[in-house]
Amino acid sequence: MPLFPAPSYDSAVVALRAAGCVFAEDEARLILGAARTPDELTAMVARRASGVPLELVVGWAEFRGLRVGVEPGVFVPRRRTEFLVERALARVPAARVVVDLCCGSGAVGAALAAALDGAELHAADIDPAAVRCARRNVAAYDGHVHAGDLFEALPARLRGRIGILAANVPYVPSDEIGLLPAEARDHEPRVALDGGTDGLDVLRRVAAEAPDWLAPGGCLLVETSERQAPAALDTFARSGLTAELAVCDELFAHVVTGVRP
Known part of the structure; x- marks a missing residue:
């Protein structure tokens, strides 16, 4: 279940779509799942909209069924x-x-x-x-x-x-x-x-x-x-x-x- 009300999800989708994110709905769900507060959600959406890779925004990448932690300055696994x-x-x-x-x-x-x-x-x-x-x-x-x-x-x-x-x-x-x-x-x-x-x-x-x-x-x-x-x-x-x-x-x-x- 989303941590925040539906309008937060909708607003995130709109912002991500405007930034050119092809899979805005999926990305919004992942960001909502990672954000702990409304303010953090806003900041994470802004980072993604500015071009920061989604994996660095949420702090992990999926790789062969594993959730692999990633951080700024580290190559994101493909x-x-x-x-x-x-x-x-x-x-x-x-x-x-x-x-x-x-x-x-x-x-x-x-x-x-x-x-x-x-x-x-x-x-x-x-x-x-x-x-x-x-x-x-x-x-x-x-x-x-x-x-x-x-x-x-x-x-x-x-x-x-x-x-x-x-x-x-x-x-x-x-x-x-x-x-x-x-x-x-x-x-x-x-x-x-x-x-x-x-x-x-x-x-x-x-x-x-x-x-x-x-x-x-x-x-x-x-x-x-x-x-x-x-x-x-x-x-x-x-x-x-x-x-x-x-x-x-x-x-x-x-x-x-x-x-x-």
């Missing part, structure tokens, strides 16, 4: 990334050690841990805000979150033991950042978006070191674009991984998987 989780579980359904690299909010790691009962979960990010956020989201799974640059952040004891290495690396080419929707361009950290000149700089670094960290039969998974997929596949193969591309047309998701022989 529904299309659920496909990466599905591919990981299909490839290594009994993984005992899972790493969520470039973890952001920790959504991928949390989703994997929720599906893999008892798996040892580690996550890492270079951004302190992401590390703080991820620690809250993986706490329920006894997950460990490390601060640092890619593999440098991980405990050395994980080398050669990782069954699933999910690396949702930034892959937007630097000169295309300005073309992103304002919700991403203006409200998400550039370090979580910018993949360098061709968008593959971080992917190359991860692929180069991944074979040393994966267990035999373990897999590295990254999300990429349709345009970048051929180069990503070649990069994985050059690193000694058996590479394949999976595509989900419904989510417009492209996931490259590399398996250590």
Whole structure:
């Protein structure tokens, strides 16, 4: 049941529609459910109408059935990334050690841990805000979150033991950042978006070191674009991984998987 009278809902819908929110009714319901007072409701609607992503307004994002906490300055998990989780579980359904690299909010790691009962979960990010956020989201799974640059952040004891290495690396080419929707361009950290000149700089670094960290039969998974997929596949193969591309047309998701022989 709504916390406030119907006119508050109606006013919120009108304001969100005027701001261009396509799903104004659904968004108004979510905001009403999160607001604790009429004044907070007014402020939250105003933030959303000004272009702040809905997830940052209400403080959470839905990801593979989980409510993942998000906060300003942290990358908001995308529904299309659920496909990466599905591919990981299909490839290594009994993984005992899972790493969520470039973890952001920790959504991928949390989703994997929720599906893999008892798996040892580690996550890492270079951004302190992401590390703080991820620690809250993986706490329920006894997950460990490390601060640092890619593999440098991980405990050395994980080398050669990782069954699933999910690396949702930034892959937007630097000169295309300005073309992103304002919700991403203006409200998400550039370090979580910018993949360098061709968008593959971080992917190359991860692929180069991944074979040393994966267990035999373990897999590295990254999300990429349709345009970048051929180069990503070649990069994985050059690193000694058996590479394949999976595509989900419904989510417009492209996931490259590399398996250590």
